[in-house]
Amino acid sequence: MSARMNHGFKLALLLLFFALVAARNTRGNQHKDTVFGKRMTLYSKVLNEERQLFVHLPVDYDSSAKKYPVLYILDAESTHLFRQSITAVTFFAGFRRIPRMIVVGVVNTDRNRDITPRKIKQRASSGGGDAFLKFLVSELIPHIDSRFRSAKYRVLFGGSSAGMFSLYTLFSRPEAFNAVIASRPALSSVPGYTWDSDVILRKANQLLEKKVSLCRVLYIDYGGQEDALHNPAPIRRLSALLKQKAPSNFRWETKQMGESGYRSAESLTNGLLTVFDGWYYPADNLHTAGMAGIKSYANRLSERFRYSVPVSDLLAERDLILFGNRFLEIGNLVEAINVFEYACTVYPKSWVFFNSLGGAYLAHGQKELAIKSYRTSLELEPANANAIQKLKQLREHK
Incomplete structure (x- = not known):
């Protein structure tokens, strides 16, 4: 299966997963925070107001010591989207098509003010985009980086007018985000929404005229039958400019x-698969190249994305267990030990990995190391019957 999955298959998978999440949420409110994230507030000196955030952490955040890329999503008050x-x-991180990420949802207080870089005649509070951008760069990003284990790779996602702001x-602050995903950005002036609609093209041209290095990723989608505000003509002009001048x-x-209208999850999925194209490491490659091969692949990704990509971003816990046990089954004890040793460094609180490492050491004849691993596993999980049994046998045979 390629990293860019078949469109219909993607939607089917997403619908299935949405149904599973919805079913889980009917069991009670105790699951609410795992879906929406931790509710936080941040006082902004720039905007002179409290801002509400949702911060959703990856499933293995508490059990690992990893750093994670951060996805910032605008318009987070739309809780359904x-x-x-x-x-x-x-879902797609679970299938290793993209990395696991910290997701930060930014809730609006005055949307017309914050996401409009220029005044809109019919919207009295509009035109505060530069202040909102300063809030994102000088307050929100440092706030998240100081409180969570964030890698220095950031993605910004917005749709419609928030897509325009993205x-x-x-083009105004290219250093702020490594990638931008804009879903059907509203770039046109229409009756009732009259503004300086060429500002995006001017900003893009000004940046590109500087002929600076621009190691960034941009994904834009749009429908074929959009309304006048979301007319794709400005997007086509931007595309022509990028073809001519982009580094x-x-x-x-x-x-x-294939269809017009705002589809948050679908646009975000397509955008992330574009940003992280080439991320996926096939299981067959691990079988043939072992840990050395995947470490080399992770190093190449680190060079490409300009942050340290750990092997554990390419192999989740279940994958490490699966492949480690597979190496044990085929008698490749050295690779089994390599996998489980690595897993224990990334997940030092996992009794399962230490138990598996003990078995690999024992099969390899390294009894002292096996004893040490089984003891650690037992400390983490006193009810681990396998470790109790193995330690007893090892003591009896000393």
């Missing part, structure tokens, strides 16, 4: 969807 977005991220962010290290894609 935000939940779908989290579900999409969780483009404005990229070689700037990756970008515009995509016309």
Whole structure:
């Protein structure tokens, strides 16, 4: 299966996973925070107000010492769409198509003010985009980085007018985010929404005229039958400008969807699969190249994405157990030990990995190391019957 999955298959998988999440949530409110994330507030000196956030942590955040890329989602007060977005991220990270990520949802207080970089005549509070951008860069990002184990790789996602603001962010402050995903950005002036609609093209042209390195990723999608506000003509003009002037290290894609309208999870999924194209490491490669091969692959990804990509971002806990046990089954004890030793460093609180490492050491004849691993497993899980039995046998045979 390729990293860019078949469109219909993707939607079927997403619908299935949404149903599972919805079913789980009917069991009680105790699961609410695992879907929406931790509710947080941050006082902004720039905006002179409290801002509400949702922070959703990866499933292995508490059991690992890893750092994670951060996905910032605008318009997070739309909890239905935000939940779908989290579900999409969780699902595709589970299949190793994208990395596990910290997801930060930014809730609006005055949407017209914050996501409009220029004044809109019919919207009295509009035109505060630069202040909101300053809040994101100087307050929100440092706040998240100081409180969570974040890797220095950030993705910004917004749709409609928030998609327009996402483009404005990229071309105004390209250092702020490594990738931007804009779903059907509202780039046109229409009666009732009259503004300086060429500002995005001017900002893009000004940046590209500097001929600076721009190691960033941009994904834009749009429908073929959009309304006047979301007319794709400005997107096509932006695409032509990028073809003419974008530096070689700037990756970008515009995509016309099969249907018009805002589809948060689908757009986010397509965008993330574009941003992290080539992320997936096939299981067959691990069988043939072992841990050395996947470490080399992780190093290449680190160079490409410019942050340290650990092997555990390419192999989840269940994968490490699966492949470690597979190496045991075929008698490749050295690779089994390599896998389980690595797993124990990433998940030092997992009694399962220490138990498996003990078995690998024992099969390899390294009894002292096996005893040490079984003891650690037993400390983490006193009811581990296998460790109790193995330690007893090892003591009897000393």
